[in-house]
Amino acid sequence: GGIAHHLADQYELQRAGHPYYNSRSGGGEGHLEIAKNIYYSNKDLAHMVLSLKPFGCMPSTQSDGAQAAVVSHYKDIIYLPIETSGEGEINAHSRVQMALGEAKNKAKNEFAEALDKNGLTLEECRAWVEQHPESKRPLYHVPHTKGVVGAAANFVYHIKQRMEAGR
Known part of the structure; x- marks a missing residue:
């Protein structure tokens, strides 16, 4: 149908997110959260990014901290991190x-x-x-x-x- 957009090039994502979160950090995909937020904004694919994740995921928690810098550089981004537990x-x-x-x-x-x-x-x-x-x-x-x-x-x-x- 041609409705869905093509999968993002992983190296392009890595390059986009690396200035905010070192992609060489082991233990998860925190750098991809940042990279996808930038990617969806730059490619005009979403008005908002909602990141739903398990409570206590360390790479994701670290990426939330780095997202503050991303949001300050990309003013039009609406980013909302939500943890599945630990929050009312x-x-x-x-x-x-x-x-x-x-x-x-x-x-x-x-x-x-x-x-x-x-x-x-x-x-x-x-x-x-x-x-x-x-x-x-x-x-x-x-x-x-x-x-x-x-x-x-x-x-x-x-x-x-x-x-x-x-x-």
Whole structure:
């Protein structure tokens, strides 16, 4: 279907995360947590990264400390580490809700910006979809637009391209 993105090159991840967490540190994949956070941000693949991990995982705990530096260098990153125990369920739930709310706002703003930049309204997009039933298929491929993360915003850019091409 072409829906899922390709697996990240492990050496590329290693290079991205190494300045924040030495990839030669043995005992786990803490460096990959950092690298994936940077990767998803740089490749416009996610509005938010949630790291769910077991309580007491030392490499992961160390990477949480290093994530502070990552977040300070990459201002748009929303990163939320959650441990599966050792933290109250209510506290974890409220932290996730807050982070999801922030990511949802980023996605809504990105969608509104896509409509504005392309000179389209939501109604015009819906009308185009009605005229092109193939776009309703669950595995319909929408190309990625550089700098755009959300599926809805990418779809707006795709609609505009198809309109301009007369298709």
